[in-house]
Amino acid sequence: xxxxxxxxxxxxxxxxxxxxxxxxxxxxxxxxxxxxxxxxxxxxxxxxxxxxxxxxxxxxxxxxxxxxxxxxxxxxxxxxxxxxxxxxxxxxxxxxxxxxxxxxxxxxxxxxxxxxxxxxxxxxxxxxxxxxxxxxxxxxxxxxxxxxxxxxxxxxxxxxxxxxxxxxxxxxxxxxxxxxxxxxxxxxxxxxxxxxxxxxxxxxxxxxxxxxxxxxxxxxxxxxxxxxxxxxxxxxxxxxxxxxxxxxxxxxxxxxxxxxxxxxxxxxxxxxxxxxxxxxxxxxxxxxxxxxxxxxxxxxxxxxxxxxxxxxxxxxxxxxxxxxxxxxxxxx
Numbered sequence: 001x002x003x004x005x006x007x008x009x010x011x012x013x014x015x016x017x018x019x020x021x022x023x024x025x026x027x028x029x030x031x032x033x034x035x036x037x038x039x040x041x042x043x044x045x046x047x048x049x050x051x052x053x054x055x056x057x058x059x060x061x062x063x064x065x066x067x068x069x070x071x072x073x074x075x076x077x078x079x080x081x082x083x084x085x086x087x088x089x090x091x092x093x094x095x096x097x098x099x100x101x102x103x104x105x106x107x108x109x110x111x112x113x114x115x116x117x118x119x120x121x122x123x124x125x126x127x128x129x130x131x132x133x134x135x136x137x138x139x140x141x142x143x144x145x146x147x148x149x150x151x152x153x154x155x156x157x158x159x160x161x162x163x164x165x166x167x168x169x170x171x172x173x174x175x176x177x178x179x180x181x182x183x184x185x186x187x188x189x190x191x192x193x194x195x196x197x198x199x200x201x202x203x204x205x206x207x208x209x210x211x212x213x214x215x216x217x218x219x220x221x222x223x224x225x226x227x228x229x230x231x232x233x234x235x236x237x238x239x240x241x242x243x244x245x246x247x248x249x250x251x252x253x254x255x256x257x258x259x260x261x262x263x264x265x266x267x268x269x270x271x272x273x274x275x276x277x278x279x280x281x282x283x284x285x286x287x288x289x290x291x292x293x294x295x296x297x298x299x300x301x302x303x304x305x306x307x308x309x310x311x312x313x314x315x316x317x318x319x320x321x322x323x324x325x326x327x328x329x330x331x332x
Contacts, residue, residue: 014043017076018190022128024082032132034123039277041124041191060294063152067159071189074166078185081173082130090180091232097179098235104175108168111140111222112215114202115234118193121277122201127192130184131228134193136202137172138213139165141221141300149301150262155294161223162188169225176229184228195224203240206247210257210266210299211280214247219305250304250317260302263289 022031061068105113114136123129145157166187173183186192196213200206205215212220258266265285270278290296300306304313 017072018043018079018187019076021079021082021130021184021192024080025130029130032118032120032123032129034125034127035120037277038121038123038125039194039279040126041194042283043189043191060152060155060292064156064159064294067156067163070163071159071166071187074163074170075187075189078166078170078173078187079190081170081177082184084174084177085182086177086180088180089182089230091230093179093181093231093233101172101175105137105168105172108171109139109164110137110168110172111217112138112204114138114199114204114237114240116198116202116236116238118198118228119201122193122198124192124194129192129228131182131230133229133231133234134198134202135172135227135229135234136195136199136204137165137169137225137227138199138204138215138222139168139188139225140217141223143218143221143306146218146221146297146300146306149297150289150293150295152294154297154301158223158295158297165223165225169227173227176227182230186226186228188223188225190225192228193226195226198226199224200241200244201238203237203244206241206244207278207280208247208257208303208305209251209255209268209270209280210261210303212300212303214244214303214305216244216310219303219307219310220300221306246314246317247305249321250313253317253320254304257299257303261286261299262296265289266299 102113116134116136118129118132118134139161141161142157145153148154166189169185169187173185176183188195196207196211199213205213208214208220210220213222213224214220215222255268258268263282263285265282267280267282270280272278286296
């Protein structure tokens, strides 16, 4: 079956910006392959090329052009920087390294950091990793600008965050290499792994019904990137996930994002496939509105965790569960 010219061209551009890591390392380099059950990863431009006709709305991209160009520049620079990994590699890091790393990350605008081992199920079927551990980076978006969604202001903020996080992931990888550690940066538009699930495993939040990571700061108003490494003594943060594990229970009751999505792309009943992989969103529907509005973000703006205090939501849920339990007991 012939692929249409638009799709072929898009894939060439995406491959230029985000080259396959296997093309950047010697052939004998050990790699970590995805699980046989891993889903395929597709970047937004590819989905757009396949599902959406390019119209006048594409001109809106010119408004965010400086951020788009910066995102692409640092994304490509980050991925290709794998060639600069040290020859004499250190596998253990001391507390001073992690302290300096996290301070530098904060200077670059990173809002939260988690450390975890990457499950093979999180690696997309069309990607590979060089290292088994991940430093997960989150950067929050400006709340006032996201509140204006869908708008040019919001779209510019989405791409500003992509650009700034792409720069941060590159600079933090260079920081690691200068100190003798391996780093495989994965910029926010790179996506060799399922970022929300990886961030969830790293204890940074929990995936909501809209498929986005929900944290205690502004709910799902953030972007995610990662740096894969083979530092053996990362201070793993997986156990932090317990404080977020109640979020799916609230999402099952809420469903506000489902009703507010202009594309009707969020499934009320999350799809579960035979390999236990969850699909929250029909991205072929989502991408149409995402493109026409320069980044949509209505599911973020309308999320209850974006609008209300995280801990008050938890209290309300616990109270609701207690009342429901009492009613159930009294009806027996």
